[in-house]
Amino acid sequence: MGWASAGTIFNNVARSLNAAGTSEDTKRRVLGQLIDNLRDGDWDTEDESLDEFREDPVIVDLFAQRGIHLDPDLYE
Template identity: 55%
Template sequence: MGFGSAGMTFFDPVARALIAAGASDEVKEQTLGDLIRNLQAEDWDTELDSLQLFLDDPAIVRAFAANGIDWED
């Protein structure tokens, strides 16, 4: 069984907080990349839902891509 609530419970609030704080692209990529890896280890299965929310942020898109999650148009 997957970890479907990981996005709205953990990933999305952290990503929004980093954006609101004006975090650099490097900080967003590193922090969220680590978070993505950890959530995937817990069987996160709604990664694309979270990725879709942040498609306008290249650093976040890169963090997902570095963990094998790409948005297909």
């Protein structure tokens, strides 16, 4: 059984980092580790968080590095 509420944790941290004007390097280190840890805990709604941050190239890239991609059919 997956861990859907992990998305709330990721989304809140990502929003906070963005609101604070955090550098790309720090976002990569913090959010990359967070994605990995949440996935280790059976996070199963990564695609929903990716969709929420689809306009953020750093976050999109972090997910892509882990094999999680936006569905291009949703954005045509």
